[in-house]
Amino acid sequence: MTVNKLRAQPAPSVQLTGQVVASFGRSYRIELADGTLIECATRGKRSDIACGDRVNIQHSGDNSGVVESILPRTTLLYRSDAHRQKLIAANVTQAVIVVAPVPSFYDDLISRCLVACEHAGIAPLIVLNKTDLPQSAAAWSALAVYRTLGYRVIGICAKQDIAPLGELLENHTSVLVGQSGMGKSTVVNKLVPDAMLRVAETSLALDSGKHTTTGARLLHINASSHLIDSPGLQAFGLHHLSAEDTAQAFVEFRAWLGQCRFRDCTHRMEPGCAIDRAYAEGHIAAPRLASYRLLVEERLRAHARRYN
Ligand SMILES: Nc1nc2c(ncn2[C@@H]2O[C@H](COP(=O)(O)OP(=O)(O)O)[C@@H](O)[C@H]2O)c(=O)[nH]1
Ligand SMILES: [Mg+2]
Ligand SMILES: [Zn+2]
The missing domain is CATH 1.10.40.50 (Probable gtpase engc; domain 3)
Structure with a gap:
């Protein structure tokens, strides 16, 4: 009763600026500078908003709002097929392409990620995870071609020691990309130990309780280093490139x-x-x-x- 009375007076809506830290379909979670999280919808069917975007929102008083506009981006990583563009992440400075000896990775997917990075002006970093596995020697040789081209390639065993990767993420906003099974979730959990908890929270708030990582999310490693975890990639079309x-x-x-x-x-x-x-x-x-x-x-x- 009391709640209804309070709601009878519509709260004045205010315009605020924040960053998209999670995207699930057309629902977005926006983080304000003070850390407040606001659940936002979009007007109409717009779907050109990416995790990492800085946006102006109309805040309606409770914890919800509407995305009004997107501020200019420094970078945009996206893929596209004949029909539509699929935004991966905005405003990142680095893309971490995670591969592993098992299950085997596709060379072609690495080249596609590299091409998307070159086109978008994002620095790529190739990470061979699971170097504890005996098959990692063969995987390392398969990656020689990228090292020869001048790309950074490092090996890690995320299960044992994430520090060699952690160092390279300092002062960057990085996006993690790769096929599923390569160890992306393991990497995220080592770098941001309470990440899994947040997946559950985000899923509950934005995705009607389904505990799946269907959307991208931005996590803070520390005050100056951030990580965008994107869903596993199977296809990486680049129809937007001539x-x-x-x-x-x-x-x-x-x-x-x-x-x-x-x-x-x-x-x-x-x-x-x-x-x-x-x-x-x-x-x-x-x-x-x-x-x-x-x-x-x-x-x-x-x-x-x-x-x-
Ligand atoms: N041997 C080994 N297995 C790993 C390592 N990192 C992750 N894995 C395993 O690889 C599998 C896939 O990992 P996951 O993080 O779910 O991959 P994702 O699909 O890319 O998110 C899981 O069984 C992990 O335990 C590693 O450094 N060494
Ligand atoms: Mg995963
Ligand atoms: Zn020619």
């Missing part, structure tokens, strides 16, 4: 671009292709060229389907 953008994002291609016979060469077996020649001469690794061609073909196929 063939030219894609070629540019393969760092080892850059030295040869502009030297093909045809100015609009897409480096898929056209005569006089400089990328093909560089590959034949051993300057470009087979899995990298394969990933490049797959990306370009996926996009062309989707385009052809749409216009035929």
Whole structure:
């Protein structure tokens, strides 16, 4: 009764700025500078808000509100297929690509993550987890190609010692990406020991009690280091990149671009292709060229389907 009386007077709504620390479908949890958490909906069906975004919200008095606008982003990591964009994280400075010897990882997914990072201006860090397993020597060799390209690759055993990774996350907002089973949740729990508790809380508040990590969330490691945990990736489409953008994002291609016979060469077996020649001469690794061609073909196929 008393509650109803209090509610009869609508609380004045105020505009506030905060950061998206969890996203579940179209529900968002916003953290204000003082740490207050506000559960927000969006107007209409907008779904262009990512974990890590800074947003203006209209706060309605209790613990809820509506996202009004997104402040300019420094970076945006996202994937896309023929139909839609899937935002992964906003305003991150670093992406941590987690792989493991078991279950086996896909080279192609690593290249896709690297391409997305290059395009978005985010520094990638490849982490081979589970170095305690005997199969890790083979996995380490499979990662040599990325080390040769100049990417940082480190090995950790998250179960035993997270410190070597922790150091590299200092003063960064990092997003964790990778296939499921690589040990992302283990990494998160070692870095932010009460993270699991928060998953349960967030799920209860935003996801009608389902204890699943379907959305991304931002966790604070310390005052200046933050971590965005994204759901496991199976597919990583990059339909928003043209063939030219894609070629540019393969760092080892850059030295040869502009030297093909045809100015609009897409480096898929056209005569006089400089990328093909560089590959034949051993300057470009087979899995990298394969990933490049797959990306370009996926996009062309989707385009052809749409216009035929
Ligand atoms: N041997 C070994 N297993 C690990 C390590 N880190 C995680 N795991 C195991 O790998 C499995 C998947 O881990 P999880 O963190 O759930 O992976 P996620 O799907 O990427 O979140 C679990 O059984 C973990 O116990 C590690 O450093 N060494
Ligand atoms: Mg997990
Ligand atoms: Zn070419």
